[in-house]
Amino acid sequence: MQEFVNLDALDLRLLAALQEDGRLTNQQAGERIGLSPSQCSRRRLALEAAGLIRGYHAELAAEPLGLKLLVFVQVTLATHSRDNAQRFRELVGRLEEVQEAYAMTGDADYLLKAVVPDLKDLAALVNDVLLPHESVARVRSSIVLERLKESHRLPLKALRRGG
């Protein structure tokens, strides 16, 4: 794993191609960015070794799987002691419904993004898990009505060279 990465245009295009389609063949990726399959393989291995590619994942369809609700939950801690923060951290780590959890600026301390089958499960999550937890003081949940855009792609075009 090299310490300082310097990416050229080909690397960026390869990263873009792979975050678009993670199962691209070196051959296909090579055609797309203008490189031979072998060189494509080498560059991809280098990008993985450099830690720029953190993994490959299948993106599943939530709706047909019966996970119909996407919810953002703002959480305020009871106290801001180190212990409390640690307990809360462990809690969200354990909860499978919580896809993402961030410490934020603004009103609430934390923002959670959770996926649940329906309102009943949301109620259970909030009332039976989050609120009773010793570390939590207040909870405010907002339900997603419509998904306008949902991509996990990083804006690579915004990068100045040598990022």
Next chain:
Amino acid sequence: MQEFVNLDALDLRLLAALQEDGRLTNQQAGERIGLSPSQCSRRRLALEAAGLIRGYHAELAAEPLGLKLLVFVQVTLATHSRDNAQRFRELVGRLEEVQEAYAMTGDADYLLKAVVPDLKDLAALVNDVLLPHESVARVRSSIVLERLKESHRLPLKALRRGG
């Protein structure tokens, strides 16, 4: 593409394995869930054809790429006319920094999740792009201080059979 999907335990385990590692070999996946590579391949193709797997993506590392800021932006529209909503939809669709955009319950109309290199770019996004846009009335952004959890895996264990 079959209309009604009925998943058994093997399908669910395969989905779980693939959202964990999207580049799993049919052989590797088979070992993990207890199935032969050929059957694994068949089930995977079926899941893809059924639309339960929406794609495979490389997960890139934002930080070393110079994308140091993750931001949530709450947006309130000027008017709630259909035209305005459509204009806003086109705007967020165009913006590469905006990874996700949702219409929400709660105070604000929309919640955006955006990735930018630094505060300068955030200011540019808010002040030069969002706020001047005709459809937008108010904008409130919250910066992510720390990422406690960041996985895009759906909670498959929460599913009742036959989802």
Next chain:
DNA sequence: GTCTCTTCGCATGCTCCTTGCGCCACCGGT
């Protein structure tokens, strides 16, 4: 000009994917 370092494409041995095939376990009807 020459030397060196890097990056490239080609060739190749090895792994992996997919699909045809036959087998078996289960099920409903008689």
Next chain:
DNA sequence: ACCGGTGGCGCAAGGAGCATGCGAAGAGAC
């Protein structure tokens, strides 16, 4: 109890893809 149908399974083989050794070509230092 029997039996034909159905669906899911593993095996095998042909074709595709991956990674790496190798030589060639270009950039930069002096």
